[in-house]
Amino acid sequence: MIALSGIAKRFPNGVQALDDLSFSVNRGEFVSLLGPSGCGKSTALRLAAGLLTPDAGAVTYAEGKPQIGFVFQDHTLMPWVDALTNARLPLDLKRMPRDQADARASAALARVGLSGFERSYPRELSGGMKMRVSIARALAAGPQLLLLDEPFAALDEITRNALGDDLLKLWREDGLTVLFVTHSVSESSYLSQRVLVMSPRPGRITADIALPAGRDSRLSPATIEAQRVISGALNSAIAA
Amino acid sequence: MKRLADITLPLVVAALLLGAWEWAVTHWQVPAYVLPAPSAIARAFIDNFASLMEALASTLTVTLEAFLAACVLGIATAIAFSQSRLLERTLYPYAVILQVTPVVAIAPLILIWVGFERINLALVIIATIVAFFPILAGATLGLKSADFNLIDLTRLYGASRLQTLWRIRLPNALPYLLSGMKTAGGLALIGAVVAEFVAGSGTATGLAWRIVESGNRLEIATLFAALALLALTGVVIFAALSLLEWWLLRRWHESAISAS
Numbered sequence: 259m260i261a262l263s264g265i266a267k268r269f270p271n272g273v274q275a276l277d278d279l280s281f282s283v284n285r286g287e288f289v290s291l292l293g294p295s296g297c298g299k300s301t302a303l304r305l306a307a308g309l310l311t312p313d314a315g316a317v318t319y320a321e322g323k324p325q326i327g328f329v330f331q332d333h334t335l336m337p338w339v340d341a342l343t344n345a346r347l348p349l350d351l352k353r354m355p356r357d358q359a360d361a362r363a364s365a366a367l368a369r370v371g372l373s374g375f376e377r378s379y380p381r382e383l384s385g386g387m388k389m390r391v392s393i394a395r396a397l398a399a400g401p402q403l404l405l406l407d408e409p410f411a412a413l414d415e416i417t418r419n420a421l422g423d424d425l426l427k428l429w430r431e432d433g434l435t436v437l438f439v440t441h442s443v444s445e446s447s448y449l450s451q452r453v454l455v456m457s458p459r460p461g462r463i464t465a466d467i468a469l470p471a472g473r474d475s476r477l478s479p480a481t482i483e484a485q486r487v488i489s490g491a492l493n494s495a496i497a498a
Numbered sequence: 499m500k501r502l503a504d505i506t507l508p509l510v511v512a513a514l515l516l517g518a519w520e521w522a523v524t525h526w527q528v529p530a531y532v533l534p535a536p537s538a539i540a541r542a543f544i545d546n547f548a549s550l551m552e553a554l555a556s557t558l559t560v561t562l563e564a565f566l567a568a569c570v571l572g573i574a575t576a577i578a579f580s581q582s583r584l585l586e587r588t589l590y591p592y593a594v595i596l597q598v599t600p601v602v603a604i605a606p607l608i609l610i611w612v613g614f615e616r617i618n619l620a621l622v623i624i625a626t627i628v629a630f631f632p633i634l635a636g637a638t639l640g641l642k643s644a645d646f647n648l649i650d651l652t653r654l655y656g657a658s659r660l661q662t663l664w665r666i667r668l669p670n671a672l673p674y675l676l677s678g679m680k681t682a683g684g685l686a687l688i689g690a691v692v693a694e695f696v697a698g699s700g701t702a703t704g705l706a707w708r709i710v711e712s713g714n715r716l717e718i719a720t721l722f723a724a725l726a727l728l729a730l731t732g733v734v735i736f737a738a739l740s741l742l743e744w745w746l747l748r749r750w751h752e753s754a755i756s757a758s
Contacts, residue, residue, distance in 0.1 A: 304650075326654060328654055330647045330651075337751070338670075338672070338750045339750075347655070348655040351652060351655045351656065351661055351665070381750060381752075399655060
């Protein structure tokens with residue numbers, strides 16, 4: 259669905275964030291992009307979304323640019339409007355008629371378990387609920403490709419696990435393609451089908467690990483084994 | 499309970515001060531042309547009620563017109579700055595120069611240019627210059643400080659610049675803008691008063707002119723009455739803008755929530 263090939267990106271302050279980064283994500287896949295802090299994961303995700311342009315290399319979409327849903331590490335909600343209006347933002351920007359947009363936004367909120375909170379303002383919601391609104395906003399756009407930038411990093415473990423399970427469910431039910439940036443080995447081992455391990459800056463892919471089926475829970479032997487393999491690849495990426 | 503104290507404590511202080519003032523003036527027989535007693539000021543206020551209200555209306559009109567003009571000009575300039583970095587770089591220094599130049603020094607020039615036959619316009623222009631900058635500064639900061647991830651998100655969903663301005667930048671600027679407006683409200687009044695002082699005899703008809711006139715005639719009680727009216731006007735303007743701020747931000751901004 260999306261391929262990045264030979265990407266290089268240098269920031270105006272002279273930092274070479276990415277150098278010769280190449281990977282692709284197939285339609286319907288759940289792929290994690292895993293790497294140490296500051297390795298350029300977020301930059302790669304922004305390039306994938308078309309929010310940044312690469313200095314070298316290209317981002318290509320197999321079937322034309324898909325509808326993209328983007329979820330940031332921070333909830334990035336508008337504090338001055340309620341949850342429904344926040345979730346409706348992509349539809350409002352497309353000038354969809356109000357009643358139709360409202361229906362889709364409430365449906366998206368219901369899918370992340372926030373029925374009844376349509377009229378709540380962000381400050382009245384917990385951290386996990388704010389992140390759920392943020393995910394609902396991405397879903398409201400009807401995305402084919404969902405890009406998430408460490409969405410659960412700021413949440414406590416219980417909330418993080420609950421949201422991870424919900425994300426898996428959404429991915430299965432909607433046939434989404436998911437590219438999930440994380441620095442958590444355990445998150446990537448449980449959630450994704452494939453893990454791309456990145457080196458420290460300038461970031462490039464050092465391992466492309468396809469995970470076997472059978473990781474039904476966070477503690478199943480297959481998940482633990484996947485964690486061992488991913489940790490090994492991450493350690494050698496950092497050491498290299 | 500705390501609210502009650504907020505209102506009663508300053509009133510108790512006022513009563514004590516006025517009482518002490520009244521007592522001191524009678525006890526030491528201070529001449530009325532130096533310091534009139536509060537009771538004399540109250541009497542002067544009642545005797546001159548009609549003319550003082552007329553003067554108040556004149557000053558208030560200039561103040562409000564200048565405040566509205568400063569709001570429109572300040573917000574429009576800030577929006578222009580937020581859309582063009584080049585424009586901001588080019589023009590912001592001039593806004594600062596306008597701000598730091600004492601308005602008393604430019605007032606005579608404006609009066610000459612606009613002409614004494616259009617005195618009210620001249621007064622409004624002078625007061626607008628004084629009130630303009632806090633609104634420009636507040637709105638500019640607010641428009642620029644929108645969450646850049648949120649701006650990116652609107653780009654991702656194909657928003658036009660106008661949509662981003664309307665849905666993200668302007669609402670984000672509101673707390674900063676309202677804070678600037680609170681400062682500007684007081685400054686518009688100061689600007690109006692300064693302009694009246696400069697305009698001088700026979701032309702201006704506002705409260706500042708009443709103060710000058712009363713001073714010249716040694717009607718110090720009337721002077722104090724006009725002064726008190728001016729202070730009260732400033733307080734009312736500030737209170738009204740604070741109320742507007744609370745009402746607009748009450749659902750979402752920390753400043754309004756912690757205050758309620």
